[in-house]
Amino acid sequence: MIEKLADIKSKALDELSSLADFNELEVWRVRYLGKKSELTQILRGVASLSQEQRKTVGASANELRSNLEVLYSENKDALKEQAFQDVETTAKGYKDISLPGRPIPLGRLHPITQTVNEICGIFVALGFQVVEGPEVEWDYYNFEALNIPPDHPARDMWDTLWIDTESGQRPMLLRTHTSPMQIRVMEQTQPPVRVVVPGKVYRYEATDATHESMFYQLEGLAVDEYITFADLKGTLYEFAKRLFGKERRVRFRCDYFPFVEPGVEMAIDCFICGGKGCRLCSGTGWIEILGAGMVHPDVLRRVNYDPEVYTGFAFGLGLERIHMLRYGIEDIRLFYSNDLRFLRQF
Numbered sequence: 001m002i003e004k005l006a007d008i009k010s011k012a013l014d015e016l017s018s019l020a021d022f023n024e025l026e027v028w029r030v031r032y033l034g035k036k037s038e039l040t041q042i043l044r045g046v047a048s049l050s051q052e053q054r055k056t057v058g059a060s061a062n063e064l065r066s067n068l069e070v071l072y073s074e075n076k077d078a079l080k081e082q083a084f085q086d087v088e089t090t091a092k093g094y095k096d097i098s099l100p101g102r103p104i105p106l107g108r109l110h111p112i113t114q115t116v117n118e119i120c121g122i123f124v125a126l127g128f129q130v131v132e133g134p135e136v137e138w139d140y141y142n143f144e145a146l147n148i149p150p151d152h153p154a155r156d157m158w159d160t161l162w163i164d165t166e167s168g169q170r171p172m173l174l175r176t177h178t179s180p181m182q183i184r185v186m187e188q189t190q191p192p193v194r195v196v197v198p199g200k201v202y203r204y205e206a207t208d209a210t211h212e213s214m215f216y217q218l219e220g221l222a223v224d225e226y227i228t229f230a231d232l233k234g235t236l237y238e239f240a241k242r243l244f245g246k247e248r249r250v251r252f253r254c255d256y257f258p259f260v261e262p263g264v265e266m267a268i269d270c271f272i273c274g275g276k277g278c279r280l281c282s283g284t285g286w287i288e289i290l291g292a293g294m295v296h297p298d299v300l301r302r303v304n305y306d307p308e309v310y311t312g313f314a315f316g317l318g319l320e321r322i323h324m325l326r327y328g329i330e331d332i333r334l335f336y337s338n339d340l341r342f343l344r345q346f
């Protein structure tokens with residue numbers, strides 16, 4: 001009888017290890033623990049055994065039953081879990097290895113970052129170095145050192161966001177243009193200087209389709225012996241052609257900026273209508289793209305450059321405007337409203 005039990009046990013364990021699914025486990029349960037199973041029969045027959053056999057066989061049979069019951073419930077849980085996972089990965093009971101992987105969403109550079117990189121690339125190719133500077137700036141660099149003293153009417157050209165400072169401290173602001181970096185660069189280096197400075201600038205301004213309170217500019221500065229207005233024109237003409245196409249023409253007209261003399265604005269001929277006049281160029285045939293000029297001698301003097309020895313040119317342009325012109329975008333606010341449908345186009 002004891003041998004019989006050992007036999008049942010080994011067969012049960014054997015079969016258990018090769019069960020494939022829940023249904024087979026049920027068959028196994030009926031076979032080894034069901035009412036008609038050998039083990040149940042033996043347990044029922046225990047009462048009719050001799051007293052001695054009753055003890056040993058009864059104990060072994062009961063132990064075997066509880067072992068098998070534990071095994072049954074353990075296997076049931078494992079198979080359930082397995083079935084659950086299979087449903088997740090297969091709809092019809094097989095694994096579809098041809099399914100494409102889940103796409104990893106790729107990010108990209110913001111359109112203005114792309115424009116910064118492209119324009120810096122052009123100037124690097126022309127021999128300029130790229131530097132960056134602080135967005136929180138002293139009044140001195142943003143205005144005074146650039147020939148714009150306190151109460152000078154030219155301050156009206158830049159609506160300024162001021163930073164609260166302790167009384168007695170020097171006035172501080174969010175830079176309204178990248179021009180303060182002209183001063184910082186010249187303070188730190190001796191000529192020859194050839195730098196471009198991309199970066200964010202801030203204006204205290206109502207936003208509309210062409211104005212944002214934060215936008216990007218790119219400043220340029222070249223100072224050396226014998227730099228003339230011809231260098232300014234040649235460099236900026238080359239830049240315009242590399243960015244807007246070989247066939248571009250440029251126009252320089254007088255303009256006023258306190259830190260340059262003479263000051264100019266540069267326009268390119270309209271690349272949509274070729275100069276005939278259209279909506280983009282407001283019928284004029286020309287599109288203004290930047291301000292520039294020969295560095296004012298007082299600015300040079302302030303950084304201890306001798307204006308009798310050194311001359312230079314500077315320029316500044318708004319980068320959103322450049323991007324808008326090139327891609328026909330009509331509202332500057334699109335750049336900073338975090339709408340991926342817009343941003344993903346570039």
Ligand code: DAH
Binds near residue numbers: 257
């Ligand atoms: N800083 C000027 C502005 O924000 C742009 C500018 C004009 C920069 C002439 C220059 C320059 O360097 O020479 O309006």
